[in-house]
Amino acid sequence: xxxxxxxxxxxxxxxxxxxxxxxxxxxxxxxxxxxxxxxxxxxxxxxxxxxxxxxxxxxxxxxxxxxxxxxxxxxxxxxxxxxxxxxxxxxxxxxxxxxxxxxxxxxxxxxxxxxxxxxxxxxxxxxxxxxxxxxxxxxxxxxxxxxxxxxxxxxxxxxxxxxxxxxxxxxxxxxxxxxxxxxxxxxxxxxxxxxxxxxxxxxxxxxxxxxxxxxxxxxxxxxxxxxxxxxxxxxxxxxxxxxxxxxxx
Amino acid sequence: xxxxxxxxxxxxxxxxxxxxxxxxxxxxxxxxxxxxxxxxxxxxxxxxxxxxxxxxxxxxxxxxxxxxxxxxxxxxxxxxxxxxxxxxxxxxxxxxxxxxxxxxxxxxxxxxxxxxxxxxxxxxxxxxxxxxxxxxxxxxxxxxxxxxxxxxxxxxxxxxxxxxxxxxxxxxxxxxxxxxxxxxxxxxxxxxxxxxxxxxxxxxxxxxxxxxxxxxxxxxxxxxxxxxxxxxxxxxxxxxxxxxxxxxxxxxxxxxxxxxxxxxxxxxxxxxxxxxxxxxxxxxxxxxxxxxxxxxxxxxxxxxxxxxxxxxxxxxxxxxxxxxx
Numbered sequence: 001x002x003x004x005x006x007x008x009x010x011x012x013x014x015x016x017x018x019x020x021x022x023x024x025x026x027x028x029x030x031x032x033x034x035x036x037x038x039x040x041x042x043x044x045x046x047x048x049x050x051x052x053x054x055x056x057x058x059x060x061x062x063x064x065x066x067x068x069x070x071x072x073x074x075x076x077x078x079x080x081x082x083x084x085x086x087x088x089x090x091x092x093x094x095x096x097x098x099x100x101x102x103x104x105x106x107x108x109x110x111x112x113x114x115x116x117x118x119x120x121x122x123x124x125x126x127x128x129x130x131x132x133x134x135x136x137x138x139x140x141x142x143x144x145x146x147x148x149x150x151x152x153x154x155x156x157x158x159x160x161x162x163x164x165x166x167x168x169x170x171x172x173x174x175x176x177x178x179x180x181x182x183x184x185x186x187x188x189x190x191x192x193x194x195x196x197x198x199x200x201x202x203x204x205x206x207x208x209x210x211x212x213x214x215x216x217x218x219x220x221x222x223x224x225x226x227x228x229x230x231x232x233x234x235x236x237x238x239x240x241x242x243x244x245x246x247x248x249x
Numbered sequence: 250x251x252x253x254x255x256x257x258x259x260x261x262x263x264x265x266x267x268x269x270x271x272x273x274x275x276x277x278x279x280x281x282x283x284x285x286x287x288x289x290x291x292x293x294x295x296x297x298x299x300x301x302x303x304x305x306x307x308x309x310x311x312x313x314x315x316x317x318x319x320x321x322x323x324x325x326x327x328x329x330x331x332x333x334x335x336x337x338x339x340x341x342x343x344x345x346x347x348x349x350x351x352x353x354x355x356x357x358x359x360x361x362x363x364x365x366x367x368x369x370x371x372x373x374x375x376x377x378x379x380x381x382x383x384x385x386x387x388x389x390x391x392x393x394x395x396x397x398x399x400x401x402x403x404x405x406x407x408x409x410x411x412x413x414x415x416x417x418x419x420x421x422x423x424x425x426x427x428x429x430x431x432x433x434x435x436x437x438x439x440x441x442x443x444x445x446x447x448x449x450x451x452x453x454x455x456x457x458x459x460x461x462x463x464x465x466x467x468x469x470x471x472x473x474x475x476x477x478x479x480x481x482x483x484x485x486x487x488x489x490x491x492x493x494x495x496x497x498x499x500x501x502x503x504x505x506x507x508x509x510x511x512x513x514x515x516x517x518x519x520x521x522x523x524x525x526x527x528x529x530x531x532x533x534x535x536x537x538x539x540x541x542x543x544x545x546x547x548x549x550x551x552x553x554x555x556x557x558x559x560x561x562x563x564x565x566x567x568x569x570x571x572x573x574x
Contacts, residue, residue, distance in 0.1 A: 006396065008522055009337040015529050028333065029348040091345075 020113035021103050021120055023135045026143075027091045031114045035090040038115050043083045046076075049200055050190055054084045056207035059180070064092045064144040066178040066210065069168065069230055071161045071238075072150035073188035076198060078116070080184060081148045084205055094119045095148040096136070119147075121167075133170040140177060147171070151230055159188040164231040169213070169223025178210035179230060183237035206237040254314045257425045258485045263433060264314075267306045275299050298533035305531070305540065309432055313425050318363070320424065321416035325359040327541065331408040334528045334536045338518070339400055346384045347401040350377060354405050358413035365420050365563065374410050378402045407514075407545050408538075414548035420563030426485040427562075431504070431551055433481065435543045438474040438508040445469025459516040467509055474508070475501030491558050500554055507546040515542035 010024040019025055027035075046052035060066075068081050078095035085093055097103070099120030102112040112118040119136065140147060149171070151164035172179055186203040211233055216222040255261045278299065282292040312319035332351055336342035354377030361369035381401040385394065415431075418424050446466025454462040478501035479494070486492050491500070515538055519527060528536020556562050 005340055005393075006522070007340040008524060009340070009342060012337055012524070013526070013529055026343070028337065028342045029345055029352065032345055 017106055017109065020106075020109040021099070023119055023132065023139055025113060025119075027117065031117070032091050034115050035117060036087065039082065039087060039090055042079050046080060046083055046203065050186070050198065050203045052080065052083065053202070053204045054207065055204065057084060059207050059209050060085070061178045061180065061210055064089065064146045065140050066180055067140075067147045067149055067168075067172060068180050068182055069149050069151055069234060070182040070184050070205075071156070071234055072152050072154070073156040073159050073161075073184065074191035074198075075155070076187050076191045076203075077150065077155075077184055078118075078148050080187060080203060080205055081182060082116075084182075084207065085146065089146055091117065092144060093117060093146045093148065096121050096150075098123065098154075100124070133167055137171050137175070140171065141175065151227060155193065156188065157193050159192075161231070161235065164227040166220065166223035166227050168230055169216070169226035170218070172213050173216045173218040173222045173226055174214060176212060176214040178212055179226075180210045181208040181230060181233035181237060182206065183208070183234055185239060204239070206239075208233055208237045254316075254425060257423065259426045259429045259433075259481060260314070263429045264310060267310065271299060271303055271306065274302075294533065301531050301533050313428050317419040317424060320419035320428065321359055321362045324362075324412050324416040324419075325355065327415075327537070328355045328358075328409050328412040330530075330537045331412065331541060332404050334538045335404045335408060335518075338522055338524060338527045339404075341397070341400045341404065344385065344397050344401070346388070347381060347397055350380045350384050351401055351405045351409060353377075354380070355409040355413065358409060359416060362413065362416035362420065367417070367420075367561065367563065370413065370417055373413075374406065377405055377409075381405070411545055411549055414552050418548065418552055418562060423485065427551065427555070430478065430481050430485060431544070431547055434474060434478045434501070434504040435508045435547055437477055438470050438505050439512070439543055441473040442466040442470035442509065445473070455513065458513055458520055462513075470509065471502065471505045474505035477501070478504050486559075489559060491555065496558060500551070503550050503554060504547055507550055508543040511545035511547065512543045514545060515539070 009026045011019045011022050011026055014022055014024075068085075070077060070081060078097070082090075082093050082095070095116060095118045097112060097116070097118040097120060099122035102118055103109045103120040112120075119139075121133075121136070136147070139145060149168055151168040152162040153165045153167070154162075156162060168179075171177075183206045184203065185206070186201050189199065190201040190203055191198045211229065213222075213226050213229075216226055255264075275296070278287070278292060278295045281287045282289070287295075308323070312323040329352065332355065333342070336348060336351075342348060354373055357373045357377070358370055361367070361373060381398050385397055415428065418427050421427065442462065443466065446461070446463040446469070449463070449465035449469065451463050451465040453460065454464050454467050475498055479497035482497050482500055483492055491497070515527070519525065526535030527538045530536050531540055534540045552562060
């Protein structure tokens with residue numbers, strides 16, 4: 001709990017559809033309750049159906065803000081990473097999701113905002129400057145958030161890890177925000193592109209030691225350095241035998 | 250059931266009156282626009298407000314016609330929506346434990362109404378206040394404790410307890426007439442204050458709190474609302490001990506005064522927070538609290554005033570789950 005402030009919701013005055021897409025969005029009791037139920041159900045599902053194994057949970061920072069980054073090969077990935085975090089952080093966790101995919105249609109936008117607590121990142125710049133890594137960066141520290149980020153920018157179509165984009169660097173360069181590298185093994189096999197319901201395959205989530213980039217300059221060269229470092233850290237968590245077959249890059 | 254509903258005093262007349270007023274407002278707006286007496290912006294603004302009024306009238310009158318259980322449900326929804334707006338405006342929504350206790354308190358009030366257990370209703374306020382005082386202690390964050398708890402109690406009493414009285418009134422067999430008396434009295438009080446204030450002008454009432462209100466408007470509304478409520482109350486309680494000119498005037502005065510005070514309470518909250526509106530749910534009006542601010546203080550006073558003179562409201566109604574209808 002934070003020190004008391006008589007401060008209205010940052011998204012006060014926005015109609016619901018705009019509120020879902022807003023990076024100023026703040027959650028209330030209803031959303032928090034929905035997330036509790038959702039996370040409980042997804043945890044049970046992954047534990048039972050995919051025998052989810054989380055390794056290195058003790059390496060998670062003591063508290064927010066921080067970023068979880070991972071290889072991205074299925075639609076399950078954000079849910080798997082969220083399932084590894086304590087439930088008390090449920091209102092802090094926000095997967096960064098493609099605005100064009102998750103926030104264009106109202107029902108999906110409502111679900112992404114209310115249940116997943118996802119925040120939109122727009123590939124195309126929209127009027128009003130919605131594509132705002134600066135705003136995401138500010139929100140991360142102001143609201144002590146936990147971002148789930150897939151620095152490849154999109155889902156892998158063949159299970160191989162793609163180069164990391166520099167947008168990750170723009171979020172954390174020069175800031176004392178830990179970046180926690182994670183590696184997902186088995187998610188691609190469980191939910192490859194085109195698959196509507198996950199296969200019954202074991203999934204292993206490995207959590208690595210946090211990285212910090214407080215001394216890295218916040219400009220293009222620094223961002224590229226961070227992207228390279230982060231990719232190396234994620235790849236380093238891949239099991240050696242499996243690394244060649246899935247998400248080795 | 251519907252025959253019974255329309256047989257109660259004021260129900261049919263109010264329904265016809267509301268439908269008629271809305272039709273007149275929409276037609277007049279269109280007529281004046283075609284004559285060029287109002288601009289397109291004014292026309293659109295009035296149209297949006299009128300449409301919202303149609304939905305509001307439907308939302309308020311439908312439960313009254315359908316039955317007591319519907320009124321209790323509507324009071325629950327109104328309480329929750331208004332508390333939500335209050336919590337988001339003050340920042341209290343970030344205190345999830347406080348919010349949970351307030352919501353449980355509001356649900357408990359509704360349950361007490363549904364099972365017609367008045368003692369539970371009256372006990373819920375102090376019990377909820379106690380629970381609010383306790384709930385954040387385990388977090389061991391004493392900084393801001395007083396503000397959090399005080400705002401929680403304030404929100405619960407104003408929007409949970411007060412609107413909960415609407416459901417409590419629904420346990421009385423005359424609930425349709427009483428509720429219409431309240432709604433008509435409160436809404437016309439606003440209209441009278443606006444019209445008299447605009448016509449007469451003069452010094453402001455409390456300019457820093459509500460710059461638009463004048464002393465003349467407040468006084469005019471007081472006189473006109475008192476007269477209107479007295480007339481309506483006479484229709485509803487003809488031949489009872491309330492049907493005396495002094496009691497009728499007292500009830501009218503209470504509704505007029507507390508309607509205006511409720512408006513000013515919410516204006517004070519908004520000015521303190523630096524907000525114009527507390528929400529955007531109702532196009533042309535703002536949020537639910539911007540529309541129902543005048544109602545906030547009235548239901549408890551009407552309930553206790555009538556209970557004092559007539560005996561506790563609802564005493565002669567059948568007990569049990571979701572009575573009435």
